[in-house]
Each structure stands twice: as structure tokens, then as C-alpha cells.
Amino acid sequence: MNRLPIGFGLLLAFQAFLVVALWAVDPVQYTGQRLFGSILAAQLVIIAIFLHLYLSGSEDYDQEWVAVGLAFIVLICLLAYFVFAG
């Protein structure tokens, strides 16, 4: 099974969720600027994963790097939720 399209789909869904969550939690967007900064950082990691997958192309991409990227997104989101949103 080719996991690349599934990975792309999951990341896009997650990105859409982040955007919706941001607007739902903080529609004015500047009262929680640290939360906004965290989510922006997570978005950049997602873009980095996309670019890594694109650059890997038809060659085998390093699943470790994708895993590290996903772990960073989770870490940043957890930090944003527990430290700043509370």
C-alpha cells in the first residue's frame, strides 16, 4: 500500500482542523498571540513535511524524518494547549 497519499491527506486534514480550531478558539486572533505563534510554528512544520515528501519524490523518503516532524507538531500543539490556552 502506498502510504504517501494517505500521509498527505492526513496532514491536510490536520492543517484544516488547526485553522478551524484557531478561529473557533480565538476569532479575533490577537488576544492569544502565543497560541497563534504556536499554531503558526506547527503549520510551518507541516509545510516542511510536505516539501520533504516532494523532494524525496519517487525515491524512498525517510519515514524517520516524517515521524520527527509529526512528533514536533504534536509537541507544539500540546505546549500551546496546556501552557498558553489555559
Added chain:
Amino acid sequence: MTQVQAVAKKRSRWNALSEWFDTRLGLANTILRPVPSYSLKPDYWLGAIAFLAFLICGFTGILQLQYYVPTPDAAYDSVQHFNEFVPYGNLIQSVHLYSAFAMIFFAFAHMMRGYFLSVHKRPRELMWVIGMLMGLSALGMGFTGYLLPWTVLSKSATDISIGFVNQLPDPFRSFLMYGLTGSGADGDLLLRFFALHTVVLPAVIFVLFAIKLHMFEVHGVVKPEGNSAPAEVRLIPWFPRIVAYMLLLASIVGSAILTIAVLFPFQLPAKFTYEAAASATPTPEWYFLWAYQILKFSVFEGQLGIRLALVLLAAIMAAFTLLPFIDRNPRRAPRQRPVYVTVGAIAIVEVFVLVIWGSMTPGMTIPAVQGVLVLGCSALATICILFVWHRQVVHPSEMLYERFLARKERQPSPETTQESARGDAPGSGS
């Protein structure tokens, strides 16, 4: 559809998309030369990352410029207003601060990588000099930007630095003092630092960058030597792969700066007043702590001592700037330049030691013996570690590589084997 066909279909879609853009934008035929495949590693792009951090600084700086008032009475209040009441103000200031740190850190890393890999050798001598001037301008940006919030720490630290300049002999003293402080009034000082930070130094960096980029396009990437030399070199055009690679690095660096900015947001120290300054212990930012610590050695007290210290610091900077004209050894591989590699490693270790030491002893005078002991021991430890590393790691790997080369030379190539086989065949001779 097999997996190979699916991947090929996906690739053709990507290619079609990139070709659509390229037909309209002409990016594949850009003036930037194709990049060798071996340079698609982050350490080759440290200078680009430093310049990216400079651009982030510029963007966040322009946003702050809308609110900043460069007068001693209003500067602090305008920064405080931006920090507390302007949408995203604190985040923008934090990103500005940490991208400035990133610019200086990556510029230093870029310089030291170039030093160890000898990128300053012929014909790139002037590229090195221009890179050093860019690094000094970046330090100047940090120095002038530190004063602008007009806090008790920044103003006191700047006063001390200007006090050092005031110890210089004429005409250096009068020239620099007029350039930095004007009439000597606080208003003149702030306005000059503001102009240097927002106009003069960014313009200098942009011009130097343009010259360096042109020279880079002429000379290209330095090919690694020794056993790290690539077996084959593929040239990759800028669009779309190199652009994608640069965006990848920019995303990672931008994400790291943002994460640090939200975890450790910028906090404005107290406003400068002469009463508050009397009880404050001024410290410079971390990238000047090494020089600050040297100036605190007791041997550099008094006017003569300060002049000696300034001459020493100027000599260090001049030696690094003029390195291509000092290091005339044509060899590039680090293992063939043990003296320069050792000196570079000691320089890095001493800078780290001085920065940490300076942050732990703010405002304290350091006895000369203590200074000699700490710096001497760290230099000795560095030499010992390098010696052991060379004997245990570098030397055995070199031996293996040489054996591999010797075996490769002994083995006949397939063409030679075929020719000799034809030559040996009966009836083949004339």
C-alpha cells in the same frame, strides 16, 4: 496499477505543475547557476539561513517602525505600547529578537564552517572578506538595536561601550564619537543609533550580499576534498528542487524561531533613568559577552589597559578578516591543516567559555591569573581532545580509505580486462 506506475503518475503531475509555472515565470532559466547535488545538505546553506533570519528581522522591524518614536522621552513608551496593546505586538518583538539572535548565530556557524573547510582559498579570497564585513555589520545591527528600547540595561551597556571608544587615541576617538553620539546628548545618540540600525547597516548588508551572491555565481560551490569528496556530481537547476529545498529549510528555521518566541517571549526591562542606572548591572547581549569578559580582565583596567584590550580585539577581527592572505597553504582538507584546525577549535571553545563565564559574572573584575588559568586550561583541553580524536578516529579512517584506493588501483577496470582478453585471444595479433 502497480506502485511504480502510481509513483510515475504522481511525478508526472508534479512535473506538469512545475512546468506550467516555469513556462510562465521562466524560473528554470534563472540567472542563478545550477547547484551540485552534494550541496543539498543544511551545512551548505548556513549563510542562506543567516540571510533568511536577516529578512525576518527586516519584516518584523518594519512592523515595529510604524509605532516607534526615536526620542529619549518617548522611545520606551512606544516600545511598551507596541508590546502590550498592538495586535501581535509581543509576538512580533519576540520574533524580531530571536531572528536577530539566529542571524548572528548562523553567520558565526557559516564563518567557522568556511574556516575549517578552507573556502577562503583562491579564488574566493574576496568572498571571505565580504562575508566578514557582512558579519561585522550584523554585529553592528545588534549593537545599535539593543539601545533602541531605551531600557536601563541597554542604555547603561551602550554608555559603557561608548566609554571604551572614548579611550581611543585621536583621530579614531573623535571620528567614532561624532559618528555614534553627535553632540553627546541622549537625543543625538538615539537618533544616530536608530538611523544606523534601520537604514545604514541594512543597506550595507544588502549591497554586500548582492556583491557576494554575484561572486558565488561566478565561482560556485566549493567541492569537498579528501575522503568526503563526491564520486559523481549531478547539477540540479534552481526551479523547482532547489527552491523547494530552500523553502524546506526556511520552514524549519521559521518554526524554530516561532517556537522559541512563544516559549520565551520578549520581556521589556525597566525604563532608563539615571537613578535606575546607578543600581543596575549592565550586561551586553550574549554575542558580545566574549568581548565584554575580556575587557573585564584586571590586566585591561585603566586607559592603557583598555587601549590594549581594544587593540587585541581589533587584531583578532583583522586576523579573521584577512585570513585568506595569512593562510597561504593551498591544501583545503582539514586533516592537512592541523595548525589552523586546532586554532579554529580553540577559538570556538574560548568564545563559548567567555560567553558562559561573562553571563555568570556580570560587572565583576576578573583577576588576570584566573583569566589565564581558565582560558589556558580550556585551550589545553581542546588540544588534547583533538589529538585523541585524530589518533582514534581520523587516522584509522584515513588508513582504511588509502587501503581502499590502493586496492581499487590494483584491480583492472572492465575495459582493460576486455582489451587484454582480446589481445590474448589466438589469432588476434597482426
